[in-house]
Amino acid sequence: MVEADRKRPRRERKENADRRRRQLLDAACRSILAHGLAKTTLATVASEAELSQGVAAFYFKSKLGLLTEALRDLYQRYEDHWTASLERAGDEPAEKIRALIKADFHPDACGPDVLPLWYAFWGELRFQLQYDEVAEHFETRRRETLRVIWNELLPDDEVTSPDQMAEWMETLTDGYWQRLHLAPQGLSRKQAEQAAWGCLVRLVPELLGDTA
Structure with a gap:
């Protein structure tokens, strides 16, 4: 063949x-x-x-070579998904943050056939250097994108740094993804999206409160 x-x-x-x-x-x-x-x-x-x-x-x-590329492909599809959402968003930083939250709770990012894959690989990151390197490559780009957007929103904030907001935002997504994975019957993706967005609005209501 x-x-x-x-x-x-x-x-x-x-x-x-x-x-x-x-x-x-x-x-x-x-x-x-x-x-x-x-x-x-x-x-x-x-x-x-x-x-x-x-x-x-x-x-x-080898199996490791195949699974490493499968993880890379999973991250690439996620990155393509959220970057496409950013491109469709408006020019305002608040609109970009809203678009990213919506993207994070779309079935393409955390549907029932996707979340188990994330957690299968994340459980092995510390044991497989190749997996960890793939994850770090994509997550670094994601963190930098978030930091830049939050810096546009909070350019002169002396209390909350863009890095801190980017970290909190990712922590919200990770936390709700875990709940969706472990107890999907108790939480829908839409509820998780609304809860994550609601938390960010409470943190910076003057900037995000009017964003639909």
């Missing part, structure tokens, strides 16, 4: 490779949801993708 691909034109080979990588990354997520992270292997992923284990090994070399 792989040998046949080598005989195709370069563009077609790349399209086939991209398609197979996408198949395998999506299959890795399904395998984690079905079997858990520890029991996900190249074999379970290949089975989910309806490809041979040899094809999975060809593209990702």
Whole structure:
């Protein structure tokens, strides 16, 4: 199968490779949801993708390589999601913060097929350096984006720093994501969004209170 691909034109080979990588990354997520992270292997992923284990090994070399790329893809999809929300928001910093809160509680960010993936990987960050490096790469960009927006909102605030507000905002999201993951029957995504937003409005009512 792989040998046949080598005989195709370069563009077609790349399209086939991209398609197979996408198949395998999506299959890795399904395998984690079905079997858990520890029991996900190249074999379970290949089975989910309806490809041979040899094809999975060809593209990702090892289970760790495959799962590291699955985590990178999860973060990339999240980053694409919240940056797209920012682009659709207005120019006012308060509108950007509101857009980010809405994005964080959208199904694409924390739906029932997504939250278990986050927590599966986060439980392994301290044991797998590769996972930790992927997380830090994306989370650093996210923190810097939040810091810049909060700095626009609080340029001269001597009490609450933009860094502190960015940290609080992320802590709210993390906390409500955890509740949604552990006890989804007691909290909806919409309720979590409203609660997180309500907390930020209480912290800076003069800046966020009029934002819908």
